[in-house]
Amino acid sequence: MVFFNVLGWFVFLGALLVFHDARPEFVSGLQEFWGIEGRQQWSKTLTMYLVALLSLCLMISITVLIMKSRRNRREKDHFGISGQVLMITAVSSLIILYFEYTAPLN
Numbered sequence: 001m002v003f004f005n006v007l008g009w010f011v012f013l014g015a016l017l018v019f020h021d022a023r024p025e026f027v028s029g030l031q032e033f034w035g036i037e038g039r040q041q042w043s044k045t046l047t048m049y050l051v052a053l054l055s056l057c058l059m060i061s062i063t064v065l066i067m068k069s070r071r072n073r074r075e076k077d078h079f080g081i082s083g084q085v086l087m088i089t090a091v092s093s094l095i096i097l098y099f100e101y102t103a104p105l106n
Helices: 002-022 029-034 044-071 082-101
Strands: none
Touching: 002 044, 002 082, 044 082
């Protein structure tokens, strides 16, 4: 069970790395002055990878929560919070990504 938990967090770390490259680039005033252009929209290919990684995180965290619920039978068994935090983070990231990616450009 610990293996799946750690695997989920490593997949989430990979999703953070993909997010860094998938998001629009920040164009500073100096770059604009010199005429250096930056990407103003999300990278479609990397966004698909990001959604896949976050979905995998969600599936792993749900699997961990189901395994823990079936394994913990006594009152003093610790349920742990890591799987819940991973699930909430993955779901909120997917929701924010959906609204950010589908937002019209101004």
